[in-house]
Amino acid sequence: MKTKLIHFLKLVFPSTYTEVAVFLFFITCYGILGSYIALNYRIIFDSRIPWDAYFSFDNKSILMTGGSFERHPLSYYFFNWIREFSLFISGGKMDANFRLTLAWLSNIIITLNIVQVFKYLKNIIRLPLSLNVLIILFFGVFSTNIILSFTPENFTYTLFLLSLYNHYAAIKLRKQEKTPTAALSLAVIGIGGLTITNLVKVFIPVFFEKGLFRDWRKVGNAVLRGAIAIICYALLYLNRIDFKYQNIFSKTNQQYEKFSNVESIPTWDMILSFFFGGNILFPSFIISDKHNMKGFSFKALYMESYSSVFSYIFVGILLALISWSYCKNFKNKWVQIIMISFFVDMIIHCVMRFGLHTSYIYGGHFVFVYPLLIGWLFYAYRSSPRISAFLTLTVALLFVYLLTNNWYRMSEFFWFLETYYQ
Template sequence: MYNVDSSNVKSIFSINRASAFQVFYSLVPSHLAERCLLFCSWFVYFVLGSYIALSTSIIDTKETNDMYLSFDNSTTLYFGSVEKPTHPLTKFFYLPFSLLHDLFVKYGINEKYFSLIVLLFCSFFVAASVFFCFKYVQNIVKIDIWPALLISVFYSVFGGCIILSFTPETFTFSLFLLSLSVYVVSFILIVNQKPSIWYYIVFGTLIGGQTVTNAPKVAIPLLYEKSSFRQKIVKFIIVVFCISAMILMRYKFDLLSFFMLIWRGQVNIPVQIFLCGIHLFLIFSVAMYLFLR
């Protein structure tokens, strides 16, 4: 009979506290260039967004679909998301904003103030993404501070960053989470550590819950881990489980009804979910090739 090695199970779920604190402190701006980049980009994004919000009705309008560049601001901000399979947890991420908006409406407060609060967070998410880009280029790629700063500033003026800085959409939060996860896992790997299973659970849930098709990106570090193949398989299965659970939780895990709705064409399962499965399969195939050859 096969016996499960309890030490392997514990090692998978264990957390290196020293490494965790090291990662946490690495996320804090440590010198003047990092502080200037973070707060200056945050300030510039917020000023730009404030001008747009106060002079237009981009944020506080109640139009539900395709406001500009195919963004669904009000659908995301006020209603969570209508696409249950692709954005399963977006409604919960934006629930505080929905509740805050209800308070503004209840007490008759000008909704422009609500727009400014939303902009404060949107601009911070994009500014933090620029900051993580700088940290990655400097600490992971090992580029000198001035070229790294130049690359980060160049990245900050991309059209996508500028638009997302005043756009309360799933892309804004996804940009922040993906930038954070890439830097965190790269930092862990570069100090010769291996990501805990909790990294895959937490970031897999947050990133996949925001946009399901981004969830396979959380599994990519498995290709670079210095751990046993069995542990890689366990972590991969957990990522797949998190994705499946997030999709099905919006349907109360009623598998029969869920698949019947798909069969009848009443649930729109877009091509993105199929591509998500393809991505996971490709990552798994590459992992099998690298670690079994």
């Protein structure tokens, strides 16, 4: 038990000097950003604003209730702990110290997410340190990571859990070991409990276990592990709603109708600007008038579709890189796991159109895919200096553009805070 605990801690937290350096760098950057926002503005938590203050995140609603049970089945319990811990630190007041605690919890979780991606690049793909640093810096300035680094939301914790589980599952596959029942059940409860659509992603690595379909006993074992995980999850879910399972279907249909019938922007533009782009490269913003249904009016900030051709070029190049990586590494089981997971989100948002008009907020479900696929692309051409140099230059240029754009857009975000949320 002691050995397993040590291995778990080494998996989750930085365990080498380079990992500690990555952690310290990003916790400093995100910490300064989050602390400044928490201490000077009320945007992170305002008891009068239940949802949509910025980019459709539901800070207050999530913190107080965990979100809707049909989409976030078990997050109610998780956010009870988050809220009570933050209240304990702030002395029971929902003030600047309360916001600061929430911001720092998000800082730490998103930084640990960065560390998990770095560990994957280092331990699974085994790239040189210089390439790891370039890719992780690129990933670190994704708009999703920047926003979630101070946002108390389901997506913040889901992003970390998904990147952690992908790293863990990759280690198990490299060692040609199966995912234990306990780990599979915890992943189902944690990941699926925060957002139900991510439930299927937990089982994807199981299908790639060595020799699974060549031995009926291994198939039976995998089915048994999966069944135990699902039963545990289902019992907790049903207990959450007092076993009134009919509510799941009615509420799910209501949510789908509400978030899948928006025609204000062409579908192709929403896919590029919001699903593939907005969670990485900030577009321009638009301010909207909102109210909390109880007489309080406030200003909300949303993302628009891209207005610059350079933004579309950026997204096009990035999609070309990950598509190239997938084709080049098609027989690589680790790449297949990553892409199948990504396809799940594409089907939900791009094909079924659920939340497509605000799909930039769903980046917490999949943005870690981009640095991992770029890493596998570098791996595929590790013996080709020319192509490696070309890829390095391309990613470096994308990083410079991304950093410049997102820095500028964050200055606009601060103008919004200064104007409406002091």
